[in-house]
Amino acid sequence: AQALRLALIDAAPESAEEPTVVVLSPGIYSETAFDQAYLASVLGLPLVESADLVVRAGKLWMRSMGTLKRVDVVLRRVDAGYADPLELRADSRLGVVGLVEVLRRGAVTVVNTLGSGVMESPGLLRFLPELAEMLLDETPLLATAPMYWGGIDVERSHLLAKLSSLLIKPVTGGDPIVGPELSAGQLEALAARIEAIPWQWVGQELPQFSSAPTDFFPGGLSSSGVGMRLFTVAQHAGYAPMVGGLGYLVAPGTAAHRLNTIAAKDIWVRTPTRVIAEKITATTQPELSRADDASGSPATLIRSSPTRDISSPRVLADLYWIGRYAERAENMARLLTVTRERYHEYRYRRTMPGSECVPVLLTALGTITGTDTGAGSDYVEMVATAPTTLWSLTADRYRSGSLAQSVERLSLAARSVRDQMSNDTWMVLSALERALLHGPDTPPESQAEGDAFLSSTNTLTLAGMLALSGVVAESMVQDVGWTMMDIGKRIERGLALTALLRATLTTARLPDAEQSITESTLIACESAVIYRRRNPGMFSVAGVAELVLFDAQNPRSLLYQLDRLRTHLNSLPGASGSSRPERMVDEIATRLRRIEPAELEVVTATGARDEFDGLLAGIHHDLRELSGVITATHLSLPGGMQPLWGHDPRRGMS
Template identity: 40%
Template structure:
């Protein structure tokens, strides 16, 4: 890392970057933004009313030599051991307090200290399992100015940065020997297994998240993907008989390890914050009993504490018998009277921090305060001095950042990540760098949108031959339902038998692989519901786009041909569009209208509205946005290629030029949905995750087809009009080629309408037919644990209706019978969807805080 004002031009990496020139760097910056969108890398604002924003990443990596990193690694590893020792002591012997090495108020007065967690211990050598330490290069040496131990975030962002920059600077990345990041997550997964309480089978771990609106929702989901563990929310868990269980869509399943991203005071509304909607009643008691291991332990936030900073050198000697390797900024804890006097006298030259992080309490730069603000802060400190500390302001080294005006030098910090590994700690090589917003500022905050940087640690000779897994190997991970889950233990398969002299292949003699216990059998109801609706909304948007494209073609061909069969067919299809989408035009199209009356109706405007208006229920854009929202809610289940398709789809719909032709636009939309369907079909293991997505897709397709049949072939019309309507129906159902071939060969029903009815409703071999959808739904639900009798009865009833249907009845007076059949099918499909919802998507009721009736002034309840 350098404090100079130029790119490193004395090494091959720096020279390669410098050779790009400003235009080349701007191109790389644009590529970086595109990859961020494609990968769905986001950061929240903490405000549920504001949408997630794209992650900020500078294309220039921060480069460290192997020796520099080795020195940092030694210091951070020692510091993490020290923090672990302090955490263990704080909830155990409390030697630091008894021997007055640290004032009691510095620990017991910290908001992150929970007496309820006293003497809770994890199995193994460590209580602090993962941590993050923030470093800055100041005065030529690395300084540790902050720690994250409550629920450390950012390691997955660092991996996402590496994946993106390895593509943006692909050739340079391939030519540079770098220390790899991937092994860090393998170690983390192994460590979670090692800290589990004793179990009968393989330990089962989950990652507890505040939800998809969390600031670091992407980091949580990507971490879950890299580890292969489910991402859960509080409503997915319950405590029964003193242990934690996951509420899957089939049954309760035991949980042995919870890696939490929910702050400790929110995890148990029974013993901690009673108003928390993010916690599980009884969670702390289960931890206390040792039936579940919580990582990091409840109360680990007490060492995320600048009140400890002045005492760390002597604490390190007392607990580790060593001198502290990484210095900290000079720090004054206001709980010490002499320190408080110094802080109050020098307030406007210091950085003032609350010793505990919290909502509404932020770090203040004294130089940025007005005299009134400084006086108010002094009053706050004097009122509760133990809650405040102050540090000297660091003169941080800078790194170049690409801007439209060229390279800009920005103050830079590096967040390092550690995870327990046996008796020691392993570090993520390099970690993640963040930079200030401008050249004058040293304020760096993800919340405020500080850009990040990939950190390249040049590999040592040992790293170069270690066979470490490639970081880019996670370019195509998937969730638990994907064939591309990175980091899962390899499954050993028997080698295929060699052909013998008789030409036969012997049956492998190896025993079958037992995959039971390797994962939870089914997702939680919340997750299952999002997967189901991801399938439904994706199919709804795709089906609507196909129908709109058919309607657009008819408008182009027949809108000006009043009184023709084509105009009549157009009227039927436009009415079907209104009925299927539930969105009626301002004025219906009249195929007999002429003159000003005809010109007053503009079908193309209505169709464009149905394609692009994201606020209109029934539109393609509305369904696409709901599909993306459902996917983001379960992003740990999705292959990362999912976001490329979603990103392209979003850009297509949002950036459509005013007045652009609709048909090419809809073709681009369909390309994206076909890509999504292909990702789901070809990248997911056929398990319950797949089953819920596919079931949603199949129900939606069946309902769409039934409604479309009802409003196209459900009425008797002149044969020539009926023929054109039938052709339009078949195009919308992607079945027209097969229909034409059968008609030419004289196969199937003789009439076009009857043949179409047979093909899109009854043909078991047509992937677009209703019967095909029901067959697939039955197969999907066979993968789901314990389907209810009501679901099986609904499927059987639908099969019965379809088996009794006869395409030849369309001839003559059969249309009334067809309408009745289609109405019955639509009702049965709705009932099937409702039955699936009631069986598999029952959510936990929101917790409510009961009013307190106890009065200390009376003698009992209500007194």
């Protein structure tokens, strides 16, 4: 890894004093997205996508919190044809507009450079032995399966005569054609195409793959064809082999000749001598800073990364939503748990005063998720539909606001910034995915089995979210990315709290029902224990509001979230202390502090706590608006690319 990293730095243009290197990825939907993120993480380089880069003034730049950072080297993981939609494929959404022009000017180095894929042309491979001998006075150590080019009369005759037993490849690129798979008519048509333009075709003897024992197929050990893909790094002294490679099983039959693989594993390449990373020249040496210890004596020189403090809006947006989805999943797991417990407590005792909490909690679930929970009907129908409702809100990833949907979107956002996530984070997320996203699609016939699944799933999710919070708090560097993640968490917690309180406590009920609903709400807010300690044997809306709205020392209170938001927004790069997001937080906090908890207890003639409801509705609206302003101010991405000519399906309106 060190050899590759230093080779990338050394490849920077001569004008670069502190080269900035990035890994350009097509995104999380690429089949090699994991490899790209892992490579960027090991090399310590930013993993970027096309939206993170922009060409200005003949140079390539990376977006970072409203500023631009010069990029000198791009480790390209996007296919060459998609690298620049302006000069290459106009339908590409994976490349950077103007990258080819910057490359022409020598203002950036692309590794491997655009056009290097010509080395994989079958036409060039046919003449590789002759080229090696002519240019290097060397003979290849590994022989290639015999090849025949249609541009040479003798070889074309052999190619046409043996067409049914050869692997046919177009020299201009494209999928190979396996001769033994073709019918007589297809062979005749292919022969006509070759005779029409013979120079475009190369035939190769079918390679014989090595074989190795494998247990991939059912029935124990068997033999299968295998292949290897190895890698080297260009250095001044030549090419250095990397110690890691990829071994793969090829598909059985003729599909193997198209290199269709069915399994792959990392392999270790043993070399006679360990690869030594070459030293970087002084002109490309990154700046070194000297750290002194507490006694004032000089300590070790520390190499600072030119991309250390860079975070693109795309990365920050994903981290922001990781914070929001994680908090949303935690809140939903708590509310589902207390609702399920109250349902089982009162399902056969609907005449008890406290049973009114069940439809209230189910209604709260519907209000928070924006879906129908069937709780507006009579008690009998509510009891009949509650198990299905609880199952859907837990396990149905396609239901808006469900626990499964929150976890799925959390995982998706985390994959978008995989290079930012530690192994501990993935351990937590993987356990959550196994619990929620790989479970049964429909409820089991046995209600007991279904309830056991819901209980374990909610418990595992809650434990996972708490573990994730611990990893983020104790293991993640508290830079701008961490700050944005915590901003998302605080906004989501405020939104969930105001929505829950508004759905449960803004309507007055009989004392027994009020107590049951209040206690359930406190449990869902993770504030029941501290409330009982402060208010033993007494439940009141004013007491709840004092704890979960106004107590700045309670990490679950609304005021605590606002204080954290103010601190975080003030710490962001470019913060002025009077930006619009900061002013909005101050206005919400001021509005909250003007209210006395006792005022929220007042009940109107209609049985509603209008003051309480108005406060919660207003703050909930303001928090949503704050989220939009933060997104527009700090997380805004450029608009999608649109070709100036040709068809673009996005131009149509639906």
